[in-house]
Amino acid sequence: MKTLLLQAVLFLCSCFAMGQKTLFIPTEWSNPNNEFYNKISDSRKYESTNFVLYWGDKVGTNPAAYSDAALRFTPKSVADTLEHSFKRFVTDLKFVSNAPTTNVGKYKIIIMVMNTWNSTDTRLEAFAHASSFSNVIGAMFVHPQATRDGGALSHEFAHTLQMMMRIQENPGNGTAFAGYDWAGPFFEGHANFMRAQAYPQWAEIDGTLTRWIQTRHFMWSSNRHHYTNFHLMYYVQEKDGFDFTRRMWAESKNQEHPLETIKRLKGFTQEQLNDYLWGYAQRQPAFDYPIQWTSQINNTSNFGKKIREVYKLIETRMPRYTSRQYTLLTKVNGTTDQYYTNNDWAPQDYGMNIIPLYPTCSETQKKVTIKFKGHSEVNPAQAGWRYGFVTTKTDGSISRYSPMYNSDGEASFTLDSSTEANIFLVVFAAPKSHVNYNMDVGYPKQRRYPYELKIANANPEGFQPAANFRKFLKTNGRIHANGGGWVSNSANVASTVYVGPYAIVRSGTISGNARIDGYAMVEGGNISGNAIVRDNACVYNATLSGNAIVEGNGWMEGGSVTNSANIKGNAMLFAGNFGNSVVVGGDAEIGSCSTNGVYLQFPYWRNGRTECDGKGESDASNIDINTAFTNFSAASMAFSVTPVCASPTLGISNPILDTANYGLSIFPNPTAGNLTISFNQKEQEKVTISVFDANGRKLDVVTSQNYEAGQYEIQYNCSKLNQGVYILRIQTGKNIVNKSFIKQ
Numbered sequence: 001m002k003t004l005l006l007q008a009v010l011f012l013c014s015c016f017a018m019g020q021k022t023l024f025i026p027t028e029w030s031n032p033n034n035e036f037y038n039k040i041s042d043s044r045k046y047e048s049t050n051f052v053l054y055w056g057d058k059v060g061t062n063p064a065a066y067s068d069a070a071l072r073f074t075p076k077s078v079a080d081t082l083e084h085s086f087k088r089f090v091t092d093l094k095f096v097s098n099a100p101t102t103n104v105g106k107y108k109i110i111i112m113v114m115n116t117w118n119s120t121d122t123r124l125e126a127f128a129h130a131s132s133f134s135n136v137i138g139a140m141f142v143h144p145q146a147t148r149d150g151g152a153l154s155h156e157f158a159h160t161l162q163m164m165m166r167i168q169e170n171p172g173n174g175t176a177f178a179g180y181d182w183a184g185p186f187f188e189g190h191a192n193f194m195r196a197q198a199y200p201q202w203a204e205i206d207g208t209l210t211r212w213i214q215t216r217h218f219m220w221s222s223n224r225h226h227y228t229n230f231h232l233m234y235y236v237q238e239k240d241g242f243d244f245t246r247r248m249w250a251e252s253k254n255q256e257h258p259l260e261t262i263k264r265l266k267g268f269t270q271e272q273l274n275d276y277l278w279g280y281a282q283r284q285p286a287f288d289y290p291i292q293w294t295s296q297i298n299n300t301s302n303f304g305k306k307i308r309e310v311y312k313l314i315e316t317r318m319p320r321y322t323s324r325q326y327t328l329l330t331k332v333n334g335t336t337d338q339y340y341t342n343n344d345w346a347p348q349d350y351g352m353n354i355i356p357l358y359p360t361c362s363e364t365q366k367k368v369t370i371k372f373k374g375h376s377e378v379n380p381a382q383a384g385w386r387y388g389f390v391t392t393k394t395d396g397s398i399s400r401y402s403p404m405y406n407s408d409g410e411a412s413f414t415l416d417s418s419t420e421a422n423i424f425l426v427v428f429a430a431p432k433s434h435v436n437y438n439m440d441v442g443y444p445k446q447r448r449y450p451y452e453l454k455i456a457n458a459n460p461e462g463f464q465p466a467a468n469f470r471k472f473l474k475t476n477g478r479i480h481a482n483g484g485g486w487v488s489n490s491a492n493v494a495s496t497v498y499v500g501p502y503a504i505v506r507s508g509t510i511s512g513n514a515r516i517d518g519y520a521m522v523e524g525g526n527i528s529g530n531a532i533v534r535d536n537a538c539v540y541n542a543t544l545s546g547n548a549i550v551e552g553n554g555w556m557e558g559g560s561v562t563n564s565a566n567i568k569g570n571a572m573l574f575a576g577n578f579g580n581s582v583v584v585g586g587d588a589e590i591g592s593c594s595t596n597g598v599y600l601q602f603p604y605w606r607n608g609r610t611e612c613d614g615k616g617e618s619d620a621s622n623i624d625i626n627t628a629f630t631n632f633s634a635a636s637m638a639f640s641v642t643p644v645c646a647s648p649t650l651g652i653s654n655p656i657l658d659t660a661n662y663g664l665s666i667f668p669n670p671t672a673g674n675l676t677i678s679f680n681q682k683e684q685e686k687v688t689i690s691v692f693d694a695n696g697r698k699l700d701v702v703t704s705q706n707y708e709a710g711q712y713e714i715q716y717n718c719s720k721l722n723q724g725v726y727i728l729r730i731q732t733g734k735n736i737v738n739k740s741f742i743k744q
Contacts, residue, residue: 023052024107026133035123036112046075050086052108053078056117056124063116071116073144078153082111085154088198089161095246096164103137103168109160110139113147128152130159138163150199158194162187165249174254181439181606185226186258193230196303197242200293203306206314210321216284217327219348220259223440223602224587234289234303235280236262257436259350274430278386278404281352281428285390286398287311308396319473323521323538324553327353328462329453332631339453339460340631344553344569346450347429355425357458359415361645368423369412369643371454372405373636375629379447384430389413391420403740406430407670410639410725427451442601443569443586444624452632456643462519466501469519473504485516537567552585559592569600598622640724664730670742673719677728681707685732691718692727718743
């Protein structure tokens with residue numbers, strides 16, 4: 001018995017030993033040219049189950065007691081925080097394999113705590129980044145200040161696992177989105193998506209959402225929002241599960257863009273990919289991403305709800321960042337209801353516009369009608385769009401979605417003002433083929449997809465009464481006598497200053513002949529002389545003087561603009577000083593510059609630009625690849641039938657509009673002939689499917705018979721119908737669902 005007991009103990013001990021991960025000693029550390037050569041000590045090391053921390057001689061063997069609080073940290077606390085992310089990312093979600101035969105299963109991940117060595121080698125200084133050692137095991141390089149909580153650590157650990165995807169799960173050149181420009185922005189957005197899996201309360205933070213709501217009309221993989229593009233991944237997770245997001249990394253191919261990976265793994269055509277991505281874009285007005293989790297206090301929440309909460313904080317505490325959240329259309333000269341997207345707003349590849357609509361009908365059921373026509377001549381080989389309507393409730397959560405539209409034509413949707421607070425039109429740029437862009441090619445080299453709208457029975461954002469425009473900003477203020485714009489009581493605005501009727505001055509000092517016009521917003525700073533802030537520009541705590549102009553969607557936070565310098569386009573500038581005749585536009589983000597030139601992109605070696613290099617408008621980097629367009633004629637934008645305010649009731653009261661009841665779908669939509677009608681029957685009963693025109697007249701009965709419980713697809717030939725919008729109605733007993741479709 002004693003022998004058997006001893007054998008059992010020895011067996012358990014050997015199993016425990018076999019399960020223990022070992023320390024990997026990087027070959028780099030034996031290289032005299034490596035920054036860590038002769039700087040690693042076992043007396044400055046802490047091990048946990050899956051991690052090993054190393055730090056430098058400056059903070060000693062007990063860094064928790066170091067005199068400088070900025071460099072003070074507790075190794076066990078850091079390791080414990082990392083173990084939380086490891087459990088979530090690896091043990092629970094299995095983003096990478098932890099099997100004993102894999103590198104992650106054999107070795108502890110290495111954490112180098114930077115800025116803790118007595119050395120002048122700047123390579124030993126960093127805030128937070130991830131990589132690997134010897135192409136064997138992932139590593140993180142973090143400043144003590146980046147270890148304070150799980151935010152930075154979980155983000156960087158996600159990067160570490162991305163490295164392990166390339167090393168362990170998907171090795172090879174150009175796999176796991178490594179080593180080529182057009183997939184690079186995915187690393188940061190995906191790391192933030194992963195962080196939310198470990199810390200759902202950080203499904204969104206204000207620092208990323210502020211950037212996203214200002215740039216979501218940019219192409220999805222733009223470097224101007226590469227930390228903030230991850231809402232798409234919430235949608236992918238909802239539709240296809242978290243494991244699909246893992247497969248994107250584990251099964252990506254050489255030099256494949258992440259969207260191409262989705263396309264290939266789903267077996268999509270480009271048009272089907274666009275339809276799929278439209279589903280994500282249509283969620284944006286309500287941030288409707290319903291993946292749920294249960295918090296520590298047992299309250300159920302979801303990613304979308306958290307994003308809405310963060311948005312409300314931005315609206316309250318940093319409202320300047322809302323200046324670009326909604327697209328502002330430009331009215332076509334000589335018309336009353338025809339609008340277009342100018343170059344500042346036209347969406348780029350997979351970018352989107354969100355346009356609030358304000359119904360003008362007096363009825364409770366307020367029907368809005370639009371005519372959409374894309375300027376395909378700007379990019380004839382690529383041009384494509386998806387568009388549709390969204391209604392939300394008072395709290396900003398989703399109410400209803402309209403059908404998707406994918407071609408020029410007319411569409412209507414009805415806001416029920418008794419239950420719904422807002423209606424939005426969403427337009428998504430859907431390219432005919434996928435194009436990969438090198439990192440920071442810049443605004444002039446990115447394709448845009450402008451379009452025009454005729455809008456009946458509603459005003460788009462910026463054309464509602466001036467008193468209601470951005471009303472949430474207008475508290476404790478007054479109307480300025482010269483121009484009729486809104487001025488806060490805390491602002492000092494001279495009587496000689498013009499403030500246009502839609503402009504807002506929240507604080508600051510404005511004097512001389514300065515003009516604040518269009519939809520411009522000013523908060524803080526000093527504006528004097530003949531300086532102009534106009535269009536949808538935003539100026540925050542900046543100094544403008546002389547003949548300086550900030551216009552378009554130009555963003556100026558801190559710093560100064562003097563002489564005749566011009567900030568325009570979608571430029572975002574922080575704390576820089578700009579003078580002489582400098583022009584900064586496009587999607588540029590640059591530092592101070594008074595060397596005359598035209599700067600339309602972030603300085604980067606691939607676009608041939610360096611900081612303040614003086615290159616002018618005719619330089620190759622500034623030549624726009626997008627063809628100019630001319631507005632459509634009023635005749636070509638006319639409605640086929642004059643729209644009315646009220647929607648037809650189709651002979652019933654209070655029809656059920658939630659298509660989830662039957663899973664009712666129509667494909668293709670629009671259609672030139674045959675429709676496939678799909679629906680889900682939960683129990684045996686009679687089902688009647690009918691077709692009505694837009695005025696509520698019944699035109700045809702598709703089917704009327706008993707169906708067993710199950711999923712059905714039936715065909716309907718609608719080639720006999722004229723071009724226009726029709727309504728398909730499914731009825732079982734008293735339950736009715738309506739869904740519209742377009743006959744081309």
